[in-house]
Amino acid sequence: MLLTTSVGSLPKPDYLTQARSQTRRGEMDPSRLRQLEQRATGEWIKAQEELGIDILVDGEQYRGDMVAYFAEHLGGFKQSGLVRSYGNRYYRKPILAGKITRPKPVTVDWWRFAQKQTRKPVKGMLTGPYTIMDWSFNEHFPSRRAASLAIARVIHEEAKDLERAGAQYIQIDEPAISTRPEEMDLAIEALGLVTRGLRAHTITHICYGDFKTIGPKLRRLPVDQIDLEFANRGFELLAFFKGKRFPKAIGLGVVDVHNHRVESTKEVVANLKKALKVFKPDQIYVDPDCGLKTRTPEEAKEKLRVVVEAAQAVRQELMN
Amino acid sequence: MITTTVGNFPKVAEDAYTTKVIGAISRWQRKELTDSELERVFQEVTKAVIQEQETAGLDLLTDGQVRWEDLLNPIARKLEGFEINGLSRWFDNNIYYRRPILHKAPRWTGPILVRDYQFAAQCTSRPLKAILPGPYTFAKMSEDRYYKSEQKFTRAMAEILHQEAKALEHAGAPFIQFDEPALGFAKPNMALAVEAIGIVTQGLKAKTALYTYFGALNGNLGSLMRAKVDVIGLDLVSSPKTIMNLKHVPIKKTLALGCLDGRNTKLESVTELHALFNVIRKILPLEQIYVNPNTGLEFLPHEQALQKIQRLQEAVVSYGER
Numbered sequence A: 001m002l003l004t005t006s007v008g009s010l011p012k013p014d015y016l017t018q019a020r021s022q023t024r025r026g027e028m029d030p031s032r033l034r035q036l037e038q039r040a041t042g043e044w045i046k047a048q049e050e051l052g053i054d055i056l057v058d059g060e061q062y063r064g065d066m067v068a069y070f071a072e073h074l075g076g077f078k079q080s081g082l083v084r085s086y087g088n089r090y091y092r093k094p095i096l097a098g099k100i101t102r103p104k105p106v107t108v109d110w111w112r113f114a115q116k117q118t119r120k121p122v123k124g125m126l127t128g129p130y131t132i133m134d135w136s137f138n139e140h141f142p143s144r145r146a147a148s149l150a151i152a153r154v155i156h157e158e159a160k161d162l163e164r165a166g167a168q169y170i171q172i173d174e175p176a177i178s179t180r181p182e183e184m185d186l187a188i189e190a191l192g193l194v195t196r197g198l199r200a201h202t203i204t205h206i207c208y209g210d211f212k213t214i215g216p217k218l219r220r221l222p223v224d225q226i227d228l229e230f231a232n233r234g235f236e237l238l239a240f241f242k243g244k245r246f247p248k249a250i251g252l253g254v255v256d257v258h259n260h261r262v263e264s265t266k267e268v269v270a271n272l273k274k275a276l277k278v279f280k281p282d283q284i285y286v287d288p289d290c291g292l293k294t295r296t297p298e299e300a301k302e303k304l305r306v307v308v309e310a311a312q313a314v315r316q317e318l319m320n
Numbered sequence B: 001m002i003t004t005t006v007g008n009f010p011k012v013a014e015d016a017y018t019t020k021v022i023g024a025i026s027r028w029q030r031k032e033l034t035d036s037e038l039e040r041v042f043q044e045v046t047k048a049v050i051q052e053q054e055t056a057g058l059d060l061l062t063d064g065q066v067r068w069e070d071l072l073n074p075i076a077r078k079l080e081g082f083e084i085n086g087l088s089r090w091f092d093n094n095i096y097y098r099r100p101i102l103h104k105a106p107r108w109t110g111p112i113l114v115r116d117y118q119f120a121a122q123c124t125s126r127p128l129k130a131i132l133p134g135p136y137t138f139a140k141m142s143e144d145r146y147y148k149s150e151q152k153f154t155r156a157m158a159e160i161l162h163q164e165a166k167a168l169e170h171a172g173a174p175f176i177q178f179d180e181p182a183l184g185f186a187k188p189n190m191a192l193a194v195e196a197i198g199i200v201t202q203g204l205k206a207k208t209a210l211y212t213y214f215g216a217l218n219g220n221l222g223s224l225m226r227a228k229v230d231v232i233g234l235d236l237v238s239s240p241k242t243i244m245n246l247k248h249v250p251i252k253k254t255l256a257l258g259c260l261d262g263r264n265t266k267l268e269s270v271t272e273l274h275a276l277f278n279v280i281r282k283i284l285p286l287e288q289i290y291v292n293p294n295t296g297l298e299f300l301p302h303e304q305a306l307q308k309i310q311r312l313q314e315a316v317v318s319y320g321e322r
């Protein structure tokens, strides 16, 4: 009960950030970059083990953007020219330009690499079809639904391969799901294609949401666990679940990833206890609100340390 | 049909003018570039964007809003009473804006966009419209820690935007547009939005427009016709129902119809656009409408943004020649 984990991304060490921009400028060989990505992945596995986390992630040291990474490795996508996302930040938005194919597994080698270094389970990490669709231009498919379902089919193959390789936990992130409540049914349908027939424990992570509108449909998401941000909303989301006997496991974000301040174990313990009034102990997984990639490696470790310490303290109390 | 755009244009063009805005802004943020050096880069891009619209053949131009981070920021930063907060999602887009926070009575202390407008207007001999956020959207998308009343905040913004609009009119703007994307979401307070735009446009002699985009107007089209503006902008792409709704609403204004998707790179064909014009023609005389992409073009990479306005112009010209 109260198993600890993280949402997915972990910060890249400076040497890797530098290596990535050198490679982009053609000053570093991609094979050298890959070595550094492996080194960083190994370091994060070790760090998570030392912190005492129960379900590990590979930290996504080899990924940039969560949608672009899949668009680059799947067939049927093109890359656009620069588009501004906010302020002075620009990115290349993928374009759905043809039939979506998966020439070969995308994440399985990295998952194997990470799993080889630990006896704790490592989660398989995928981006969901609705989010990939919503965050891409569409020049090929007649509708948003057709695009989502086509993407779902290849993400399903990827999930199956992760399961065959031995992944016990597979997370399919759908951060875009909360932007258009009217498309929740489509997101559910597409995610259902991904998780169909999987035996692994499946999870979806949703963020920045307007839960008033999508909340009632959360229980229909075809996954075993729903992972949500609780900390940056001051745990007010708990009120939504109160008295509802939620039928799935809940990933409980207990530290805010957008804030430099490291929460105290005491406050996280107090919030976990509040959550235990709404959920059963074996229903709860404890993690940060979202991916930690925007924090420094030190901040990320400190935040994870608090997650683990708080979960352990509450477990102790429950067992006594 | 009068061809125009909703407002913004990509600030960078790898395939054309330049991407130097990115570097210039970061150097300016690090204080390695002065305000006037940054302004020179903005002017260069503004000129290029206006040139592209002219070459494409558009009738009513904009300055491309190349200095604008988002719809609210340039105004909020220059008013008394606001602080700028962290990032929030801009409607149903995977794009973010900085949320203004009102912490004391808002106050207009002088013209905000007049200099930019004057610069842009002298870059072209064609009419150039000025663009402002609408009061309802401004209040809706900001955080109100002062009035704690949507009505009071919206009315106060209307007074402020009226002053800015007066200043732009005085500077020669023949057409002033107010953007109200918030009217397409949740259940907007239409009575308040209509009242507020009336405050904004009162006594203006320039042509005025209220533009809506994103979302869906659904049943609110009728109340929109009561707004005290000359032109109503409607997005026909984001919600396919909008054009159907038009058939059931008495049209009392000139319409500006968003016919191409400003949020997707896929380029509409001339045939598709002609088919759409045919549908529109059954509802109202084409001589009385403006046509434009449904949203600003900054959601697109420059290459596709330019293709969209070229295609718009091509479709309108060839429709007239049939």
Ligand SMILES: [Zn+2]
Pocket: A175, A205, A206, A207, A208, A289, A290, A291
């Ligand atoms: Zn998240």
